[in-house]
Amino acid sequence: MTAAHNPREAFLPARDQDKTPVMECKELGIDFGGLTAVDDFNMTIGATEIAGLIGPNGAGKTTIFNLLTKVYQPSRGSIYLNGQDTKGMNTIKACQAGITRTFQNIRLFREMTVLENVLIGLHNETNYSLSQAILRLPTYWRTERAMRERGMELLSIFDMQDVAKHKAGSLPYGSQRRLEIVRALATDPSLLLLDEPAAGMNPSETSDLMENIRKIRDTFQIAIMLIEHDMNLVMGICEGIAVLNYGRVIAKGNPEEIRNDPLVIEAYLGKQEG
Amino acid sequence: MLFFSQLINGLQLGSIYALVALGYSMVYGIITLLNFAHGDVIMVGGYIALLVITSGVNPALAVLFSIVGCVILAVVIEKMAYKPLRSAPRISLLITAIGVSMLLQNLAQFFFTANARPFPTGAILPTSNIALFGGLQISVIALVTILVSVVSMLILTFLVHKTKVGKAMRAVSEDGGAAQLMGINVNNTISFTFAVGAALAGIGAILYCCRYPLVSPTMGSLLGLKAFVAAVLGGIGSIPGAMAGGFAIGLAEVLVTALGLSTWADGVVFAVLIIVLLLKPTGFMGRSIMEKV
Amino acid sequence: MKRIRIPLSASYVINLALMAAVLVFGNLIMSSGMVGRAQRSVILLVGIYMILAVSLNVATGYLGQLPLGHAGFMAVGGYAGAIFWKSGLLQQGPLMLVAGLLAAGLVAALFGVAIGIPALRLRGDYLAIITLGFGEIIRVAIINLPSITGGTPGLKNIPKYSTFVVVYACVMLSCIVIHMVMKSRHGRAILSIRENEIAAESCGINTTYYKVMAFALSAFFAGIAGALYAGNQGILVPSGFDFMMSINILVMVVLGGMGSMVGSLIAAAILTSLPLALQGFSDYRMILYSLLLIIVMVFKPSGLMGTYDFSMRRILGKVGTRILYGHKDEGGIAP
Numbered sequence: 001m002t003a004a005h006n007p008r009e010a011f012l013p014a015r016d017q018d019k020t021p022v023m024e025c026k027e028l029g030i031d032f033g034g035l036t037a038v039d040d041f042n043m044t045i046g047a048t049e050i051a052g053l054i055g056p057n058g059a060g061k062t063t064i065f066n067l068l069t070k071v072y073q074p075s076r077g078s079i080y081l082n083g084q085d086t087k088g089m090n091t092i093k094a095c096q097a098g099i100t101r102t103f104q105n106i107r108l109f110r111e112m113t114v115l116e117n118v119l120i121g122l123h124n125e126t127n128y129s130l131s132q133a134i135l136r137l138p139t140y141w142r143t144e145r146a147m148r149e150r151g152m153e154l155l156s157i158f159d160m161q162d163v164a165k166h167k168a169g170s171l172p173y174g175s176q177r178r179l180e181i182v183r184a185l186a187t188d189p190s191l192l193l194l195d196e197p198a199a200g201m202n203p204s205e206t207s208d209l210m211e212n213i214r215k216i217r218d219t220f221q222i223a224i225m226l227i228e229h230d231m232n233l234v235m236g237i238c239e240g241i242a243v244l245n246y247g248r249v250i251a252k253g254n255p256e257e258i259r260n261d262p263l264v265i266e267a268y269l270g271k272q273e274g
Numbered sequence: 275m276l277f278f279s280q281l282i283n284g285l286q287l288g289s290i291y292a293l294v295a296l297g298y299s300m301v302y303g304i305i306t307l308l309n310f311a312h313g314d315v316i317m318v319g320g321y322i323a324l325l326v327i328t329s330g331v332n333p334a335l336a337v338l339f340s341i342v343g344c345v346i347l348a349v350v351i352e353k354m355a356y357k358p359l360r361s362a363p364r365i366s367l368l369i370t371a372i373g374v375s376m377l378l379q380n381l382a383q384f385f386f387t388a389n390a391r392p393f394p395t396g397a398i399l400p401t402s403n404i405a406l407f408g409g410l411q412i413s414v415i416a417l418v419t420i421l422v423s424v425v426s427m428l429i430l431t432f433l434v435h436k437t438k439v440g441k442a443m444r445a446v447s448e449d450g451g452a453a454q455l456m457g458i459n460v461n462n463t464i465s466f467t468f469a470v471g472a473a474l475a476g477i478g479a480i481l482y483c484c485r486y487p488l489v490s491p492t493m494g495s496l497l498g499l500k501a502f503v504a505a506v507l508g509g510i511g512s513i514p515g516a517m518a519g520g521f522a523i524g525l526a527e528v529l530v531t532a533l534g535l536s537t538w539a540d541g542v543v544f545a546v547l548i549i550v551l552l553l554k555p556t557g558f559m560g561r562s563i564m565e566k567v
Numbered sequence: 568m569k570r571i572r573i574p575l576s577a578s579y580v581i582n583l584a585l586m587a588a589v590l591v592f593g594n595l596i597m598s599s600g601m602v603g604r605a606q607r608s609v610i611l612l613v614g615i616y617m618i619l620a621v622s623l624n625v626a627t628g629y630l631g632q633l634p635l636g637h638a639g640f641m642a643v644g645g646y647a648g649a650i651f652w653k654s655g656l657l658q659q660g661p662l663m664l665v666a667g668l669l670a671a672g673l674v675a676a677l678f679g680v681a682i683g684i685p686a687l688r689l690r691g692d693y694l695a696i697i698t699l700g701f702g703e704i705i706r707v708a709i710i711n712l713p714s715i716t717g718g719t720p721g722l723k724n725i726p727k728y729s730t731f732v733v734v735y736a737c738v739m740l741s742c743i744v745i746h747m748v749m750k751s752r753h754g755r756a757i758l759s760i761r762e763n764e765i766a767a768e769s770c771g772i773n774t775t776y777y778k779v780m781a782f783a784l785s786a787f788f789a790g791i792a793g794a795l796y797a798g799n800q801g802i803l804v805p806s807g808f809d810f811m812m813s814i815n816i817l818v819m820v821v822l823g824g825m826g827s828m829v830g831s832l833i834a835a836a837i838l839t840s841l842p843l844a845l846q847g848f849s850d851y852r853m854i855l856y857s858l859l860l861i862i863v864m865v866f867k868p869s870g871l872m873g874t875y876d877f878s879m880r881r882i883l884g885k886v887g888t889r890i891l892y893g894h895k896d897e898g899g900i901a902p
Contacts, residue, residue, distance in 0.1 A: 308695070359864065362864075365825075369821050373861040374861060499703075499810075544699075544701075547700045
């Protein structure tokens with residue numbers, strides 16, 4: 001039985017050893033009033049790693065995501081994105097620094113079209129001023145065309161180009177989840193956070209999702225971190241996994257190590273009697 | 275002497291604001307609605323009292339009829355205009371409340387014309403003064419107003435914290451869904467909340483008419499707005515907050531008028547509102563609500 | 568399936584031509600003597616309220632907030648424009664007219680920014696109240712600064728610049744500019760805030776910036792409407808810019824459909840002209856008005872036209888497909 005890594009230790013996939021890790025959390029913690037939701041959270045993710053964050057409900061996984069995307073400011077510890085300290089950043093700056101996410105309860109712009117949702121993701125990738133828009137100067141036309149082309153390109157990677165003009169809210173559930181991912185990718189992130197991407201999916205959809213996640217990593221050469229309860233998905237594609245319980249990391253390692261770790265088993269199944 | 279009379283003045287006005295503010299606070303606390311129509315329910319209460327008195331019936335009944343009338347009106351409004359929109363977007367609910375407010379004002383204008391009618395204060399309370407220590411005097415009306423207001427708050431606090439129905443009100447404010455699962459009749463609790471708020475408003479209406487003895491269709495709107503500011507100041511959803519806010523606004527308004535800036539008085543009230551909203555939107559005693567991401 | 572797709576440039580030309588036609592023919596009709604004085608007044612007032620409704624729609628329908636102080640921006644613009652026109656800085660004439668309108672819009676926009684920055688930190692009901700408060704403060708300030716504004720009796724002898732052509736040219740300009748903004752990345756950002764502010768932030772949209780921008784845009788055109796109002800009446804009184812005025816405009820936007828520019832235009836036209844046309848029913852009018860508001864909210868909260876966005880291209884495309892190919896245009900969603 002292989003031992004899991006020390007929860008405070010960093011380990012990266014071999015191919016990412018030479019590059020700056022996309023994310024490093026050092027002794028990250030947050031308290032809400034008297035309650036410590038997360039404490040002593042250490043994690044390093046390589047530049048093209050697929051990492052997993054698992055743990056029982058209420059362990060603090062979404063809180064970690066909210067800390068990474070600066071929805072909450074940490075009470076202690078630090079977060080580095082591509083080597084840059086994110087202290088004091090807000091969500092908008094965090095996005096510009098290269099981190100983006102999908103949400104547990106899908107947050108799409110429901111009344112806007114599929115393509116428009118992606119165009120929002122591309123908002124900061126392009127620039128033309130208000131007056132250029134009002135006067136419809138050539139920059140407007142040029143930029144809009146480029147944005148739409150890029151948007152359709154992204155949609156076609158996920159085979160969604162045919163629904164580009166449909167209202168986002170009218171899509172079936174699985175497509176809505178895919179759209180959220182496309183929109184996130186449009187922001188050109190270095191680290192993509194997926195919050196329970198397989199929720200509500202059957203095994204065949206889950207296996208499509210696994211392929212898609214790998215494809216995203218390979219095509220865009222970015223790192224991906226996911227929160228997930230579906231162990232097949234996690235064990236199937238994650239290279240590094242951190243296990244959270246009561247706001248602390250109890251184990252860290254590759255799928256093999258985590259699968260066999262007694263602390264992890266106890267956290268999910270309870271202590272074995274006798 | 276002048277200071278004392280102005281102080282009493284401010285407390286008297288503040289008591290009225292407090293009574294009205296309580297209604298706003300309670301309704302907001304339970305269904306998160308700014309009941310724009312609340313001030314106009316007061317106006318209706320004023321007219322009912324006026325009608326009762328001028329019809330020659332015993333004036334004491336005027337108070338009773340006014341309160342009952344306000345309660346019935348508020349419950350009817352809740353059932354017909356607000357309940358159907360309970361799951362609608364907040365903007366729709368706010369706009370409906372505005373619509374109800376307009377409707378009440380226009381109906382009053384239709385039946386009673388826009389002209390203000392004098393209110394026979396003397397029929398309800400003596401207009402004389404009582405002598406206090408050291409040569410100070412206080413009008414009976416002012417004394418009654420302040421006392422009634424404080425007693426009402428005490429009764430309300432008792433109601434909310436020590437009775438079963440009060441507990442139901444608090445439960446529905448916290449989590450309507452959970453309250454329902456616990457067997458609380460949410461609809462009745464909400465109607466009851468409106469009723470209590472309206473009863474207080476009815477009392478406030480009489481006391482207001484005693485102080486400003488003119489009844490007109492628009493009397494409720496500015497009163498309502500200022501009482502609303504008082505509720506926000508004290509922390510909307512908080513009973514002691516509504517009282518504190520009411521007194522604060524009343525005193526502020528009297529102070530500004532005493533300084534000779536009466537035309538600015540309304541503006542000052544709103545300026546206070548804005549400052550409070552910017553610095554501490556939950557008011558002195560309110561609680562914050564965070565959106566779950 | 569074959570469809571007619573009208574190129575964007577063609578639709579621009581068609582729209583502009585139609586607008587010009589309306590201005591020319593409308594002006595002819597107005598000056599021909601066929602239109603009575605009362606009707607003329609209503610027609611001009613309709614135009615002014617159209618601008619007010621369309622501008623408020625930017626902050627309510629597109630941004631998704633509920634500002635209740637729109638009359639304040641109208642007042643600020645009205646007084647700014649009127650004071651400018653009376654100032655004698657320029658000779659009375661077309662240049663002065665345009666300069667005054669611009670001044671009105673810019674001053675109002677400045678107020679929009681000044682009020683927007685603190686107010687837009689708040690959500691929903693709180694934003695509604697704080698904007699209401701600001702609107703009232705503006706009104707009280709106007710009353711209490713008689714040396715500038717003429718106080719309660721009002722600002723008199725304002726040059727009457729508001730002719731049919733001027734008013735309706737402004738209506739069209741407002742619609743065009745707002746349309747151009749909304750169909751750009753800036754407009755999309757504003758819509759995304761309405762749809763899901765948290766998601767917009769996570770996509771890197773600077774929500775504060777865009778909220779204030781929407782507010783300023785809304786205020787700018789409200790200011791222009793205010794100046795046109797001043798140039799129509801010849802006199803401005805502070806009591807005309809109270810909470811009820813803000814509510815009247817809001818009702819137009821809500822009934823027309825929040826998020827539908829066409830809805831705002833139609834509702835403004837109907838709600839402004841109807842009361843005056845129904846003079847005989849004037850006693851019941853306001854009661855019916857309020858009842859209508861409540862009924863629409865209870866039964867069709869999205870308003871009469873919902874979020875319908877008028878598109879000449881789409882309509883002509885559908886008509887063209889039917890005529891030329893003999894079948895319905897099923898394939899397209901939006902051109």
